[in-house]
Amino acid sequence: MELLVNDGTFPIMASTTLKNLKKYGLCSTVLQGKKVKLSLAAEEVALFFAQMLDHEYTTKKVFRENYFKDWRKKMTDEERSLIKNLDKCDFGELHAMHKAKVEAKKVLTKEEKLVLKEANKKVVDEYGYCLLDHHKERIDNFKIEPPGLFRGRGEHPKQGMLKMRIQPEHVIINCSKEACIPVPPTGHRWKEVRHDNAVTWLASWTENIQSAIKYIMLNANSKLKGEKDWEKYEIARKLKSCVDDIRNQYNQDLKSKKMDTRQRAVALYFIDKLALRAGNKKEEGETADTVGCCSLRVEHITLHEKLEGNKCVVEFDFLGKDSIRYYNKIPVIKKVKKQRAPKALPHSPSSLLSCLCLHLKTGLLNKHLSTLMAGLTAKVFRTYNASITLQQQLKELTNRYQSDNEPEKLLSYNRANRAVAILCNHQRVPPKTFDQFMANLQPKIDARKETLALAKTELKQAKKEAKKQQTLVEQKKAAVKRCKEQLLKSEVQATDREENKQIALGTSKLNSLDPRISVAWCKNMEVPIEKIYSKSQRDKFAWAIDMTEEDFEF
DNA sequence: GTGTGGACTTAGAAACTTAGGC
DNA sequence: GCCTAAGTTTCTAAGTCCACAC
Numbered sequence A: 001m002e003l004l005v006n007d008g009t010f011p012i013m014a015s016t017t018l019k020n021l022k023k024y025g026l027c028s029t030v031l032q033g034k035k036v037k038l039s040l041a042a043e044e045v046a047l048f049f050a051q052m053l054d055h056e057y058t059t060k061k062v063f064r065e066n067y068f069k070d071w072r073k074k075m076t077d078e079e080r081s082l083i084k085n086l087d088k089c090d091f092g093e094l095h096a097m098h099k100a101k102v103e104a105k106k107v108l109t110k111e112e113k114l115v116l117k118e119a120n121k122k123v124v125d126e127y128g129y130c131l132l133d134h135h136k137e138r139i140d141n142f143k144i145e146p147p148g149l150f151r152g153r154g155e156h157p158k159q160g161m162l163k164m165r166i167q168p169e170h171v172i173i174n175c176s177k178e179a180c181i182p183v184p185p186t187g188h189r190w191k192e193v194r195h196d197n198a199v200t201w202l203a204s205w206t207e208n209i210q211s212a213i214k215y216i217m218l219n220a221n222s223k224l225k226g227e228k229d230w231e232k233y234e235i236a237r238k239l240k241s242c243v244d245d246i247r248n249q250y251n252q253d254l255k256s257k258k259m260d261t262r263q264r265a266v267a268l269y270f271i272d273k274l275a276l277r278a279g280n281k282k283e284e285g286e287t288a289d290t291v292g293c294c295s296l297r298v299e300h301i302t303l304h305e306k307l308e309g310n311k312c313v314v315e316f317d318f319l320g321k322d323s324i325r326y327y328n329k330i331p332v333i334k335k336v337k338k339q340r341a342p343k344a345l346p347h348s349p350s351s352l353l354s355c356l357c358l359h360l361k362t363g364l365l366n367k368h369l370s371t372l373m374a375g376l377t378a379k380v381f382r383t384y385n386a387s388i389t390l391q392q393q394l395k396e397l398t399n400r401y402q403s404d405n406e407p408e409k410l411l412s413y414n415r416a417n418r419a420v421a422i423l424c425n426h427q428r429v430p431p432k433t434f435d436q437f438m439a440n441l442q443p444k445i446d447a448r449k450e451t452l453a454l455a456k457t458e459l460k461q462a463k464k465e466a467k468k469q470q471t472l473v474e475q476k477k478a479a480v481k482r483c484k485e486q487l488l489k490s491e492v493q494a495t496d497r498e499e500n501k502q503i504a505l506g507t508s509k510l511n512s513l514d515p516r517i518s519v520a521w522c523k524n525m526e527v528p529i530e531k532i533y534s535k536s537q538r539d540k541f542a543w544a545i546d547m548t549e550e551d552f553e554f
Numbered sequence B: 001g002t003g004t005g006g007a008c009t010t011a012g013a014a015a016c017t018t019a020g021g022c
Numbered sequence C: 001g002c003c004t005a006a007g008t009t010t011c012t013a014a015g016t017c018c019a020c021a022c
Helices: A018-024 A040-051 A061-074 A077-082 A090-106 A109-126 A223-253 A259-274 A335-338 A349-355 A362-372 A377-400 A405-421 A435-466 A470-499 A506-511 A515-525 A535-540 A542-547
Strands: A028-031 A034-037 A131-132 A135-138 A172-174 A192-194 A201-208 A213-216 A302-308 A311-319 A325-331
Touching: A034 A090, A040 A061, A040 A090, A077 A131, A135 A223, A201 A325, A201 A405, A223 A259, A223 A362, A223 A542, A259 A335, A259 A377, A362 A377, A377 A405, A405 A506, A405 A515, A435 A470, A506 A535, A515 A542, A535 A542
Parallel strands: A172 A192
Antiparallel strands: A028 A034, A131 A135, A172 A201, A201 A213, A302 A311, A311 A325
16 A cells, blocks of 8 residues: 655644644555555554664564554554564654654754744743742643653663553643633543642643653742752751761661661661662562662672772672663771671672661661651752762862863863762763764864964064064964963863763752852852853752852852 | 552753854 | 754653551
């Protein structure tokens, strides 16, 4: 059968409904050399797969199996009897159609792009705001998630499953009693309208993959989120005043006769020292196999009596949140080692675990922490250690590399930020173009060195003839200065980039670092805040930018 | 005490926009 | 002015933690 209509404007976004699909026509997929005209529902799901054909996901067994199972559910009886093997389906044509659509979007004229931008702004203006306590606030994710294929991270057992289209009938609206209830699309009704002012969400629905509730909430720049953010950092600051006592206590507890107490002490030691996450219990087989401190298993740890010149080394190797690998070798204080590795089994990982976290529940750990300080939980240690590390590093690096040069100041800031990102294990995949970029940068630096040398020579020459041409000397001086700045910028960029190859700075900046530290540093160093925070980051941290003086101490 | 659902924060990837080099 | 890479925003998955039921 042949491909029917495709005008290149096939809508695939959240607003797509089956009605839209009808409007834009049908297309086909190829089965063993034969074209098959698909029903609307099956075709839509086929397109989801075709769109992802360039992605590694579509080569994964689990993804393909899950996908095919769910695709078949959307097929008619006739289609099901015809299409029995995903490997025999050729999505090439659908894929090409999708690519063509992407390309078409790229080559739009300036005017056409502007029209799209305006239309988008209109949508944001209409749906992107709400009124909270008489203040107009920006909503963060005001669009319902469109249907598509579930992209679980790592070896997620549900990757490839079909995320269903959300209809108004799935959505709960939460607004005040006095508010105008949003009107559902014609012919539809909301699942429920409630008036719960004890929660912050505006709308919610339950997704079909993990039966998790999804929420529509306010943007980070809202008063509500800003206040919560401030509270978070105030709790972390409070920990600063009692962290020494807490450390003394868990060091004492390492010697406790009670197994529970020792386990808790070891867990706290690692949460504090290594910024590990708590590690809640997870449903086996429902998600990727990832762990945190309290859910570590025997196979994640190797004990070394001696390693690389250090005594008592614990080697961690496990997948953490988002299936990001945590690999670290750390020498531990002797008493931890001693109590974790009894004489009878000097290197047994199981003995370590029996003393570490095997029976320790995060709930119990947090209950204990709340007795040590109001509001203290395991995650506060991450925020605290991230922020205190930034502050210490900024002091140290800024003093060590005293410079009035902005690129160098920013390099110091990024290095301090990097120390935190390393502590928190915030990784990224190195950009594909990384090696090429670095290879290109060196000749650029060499060229700039040559230009600088030449500019210096010319300046010398001009000085010789100074009496005749004073303006020329000034010009040459300016040229030398400019060359120096450009060279420095390139050199700093090379260093920064190399050090940042596999490190993601944004996550800690956004979630773990008290913004007041950065604001105070900017004021002290006379660096514009725009140099370290983007527009949306400045909006999020407006509270800190407004209130922080240069003498702020975390 | 234990399990579960709900509400919220934290996170990396993808998409989109802007800046800078040629 | 065009192209590409960097910077920024958007998207939504994946954690934490608490309250409540048993």
